[in-house]
Amino acid sequence: DVVMTQSPLSLPVTLGQPASISCRSSQSLVHSDGNTYLIWFQQRPGRSPRRLTYEVSNRDSGVPDRFSGSGSGTDFTLKISRVEAEDVGLYYCMQVSYWPWTFGQGTKVEIK
Amino acid sequence: EVQLVESGGGLVQPGGSLRLSCAASGFTFSSYDMNWVRQAPGKGLEWVSYISASGTGFYYADSVKGRFTISRDNAKTSVYLQMNSLGTEDTATYYCARGHFLFDPWGQGTLVTVSS
Numbered sequence A: 001d002v003v004m005t006q007s008p009l010s011l012p013v014t015l016g017q018p019a020s021i022s023c024r025s026s027q028s029l030v031h032s033d034g035n036t037y038l039i040w041f042q043q044r045p046g047r048s049p050r051r052l053t054y055e056v057s058n059r060d061s062g063v064p065d066r067f068s069g070s071g072s073g074t075d076f077t078l079k080i081s082r083v084e085a086e087d088v089g090l091y092y093c094m095q096v097s098y099w100p101w102t103f104g105q106g107t108k109v110e111i112k
Numbered sequence B: 001e002v003q004l005v006e007s008g009g010g011l012v013q014p015g016g017s018l019r020l021s022c023a024a025s026g027f028t029f030s031s032y033d034m035n036w037v038r039q040a041p042g043k044g045l046e047w048v049s050y051i052s053a054s055g056t057g058f059y060y061a062d063s064v065k066g067r068f069t070i071s072r073d074n075a076k077t078s079v080y081l082q083m084n085s086l087g088t089e090d091t092a093t094y095y096c097a098r099g100h101f102l103f104d105p106w107g108q109g110t111l112v113t114v115s116s
Helices: none
Strands: A004-007 A010-013 A019-025 A038-043 A050-054 A067-072 A075-080 A089-095 A107-111 B003-007 B010-012 B018-025 B034-039 B045-051 B058-060 B068-073 B078-083 B092-098 B110-114
Touching: A004 A089, A010 A019, A019 A038, A019 A089, A019 A107, A038 A067, A050 A067, A075 A089, A089 B045, B003 B092, B018 B034, B018 B092, B018 B110, B034 B068, B034 B078, B045 B068, B045 B078, B058 B068
Parallel strands: A010 A107, B010 B110
Antiparallel strands: A004 A019, A019 A075, A038 A050, A038 A089, A067 A075, A089 A107, B003 B018, B018 B078, B034 B045, B034 B092, B045 B058, B068 B078, B092 B110
């Protein structure tokens, strides 16, 4: 199975400051079709997960442009350019390139 | 509006069975693969099962293989998860999510508690 490793697992951030979450996979996520199927989700407290980005860097409609995904191969990053109070919650990366699909452990973003 | 609504969760004894449902609306259900994902209390997300749009292809996580069965009814725009031989380790909120490479959107989840 592809192991997804996120860091840090806890991320205290000052409002208005940037934040960055790393996600590393145990093997390259390049699919046989040439695409890289890496998704980032946000889960606010008490809510269902919400997709933020797909195929590494495509941001979903309605997602603020302060969120950006990047990376390639085995190394991926979710960046928040300026953290706002509504960004508090858990963030997960997930790979859907290889069965079984697997998630990272989650990163908890909180305000200092 | 695209919407997924899960139901069927509840309290069940170890060794028991439960059938979860996910009702879809706002999109052409028969064109989309579907998934079940679960989250144990205070824990992370775990993909559980996948079914193709036609219902002829499916996959399971090793942790549920042989105990859980995914199915769908395109006429009723619903996907189901039959869960047998439940153990305490299956206690979780179960979500359905649309798509093979999409995982968007997710339903609100239904809580399954396995306890004596």
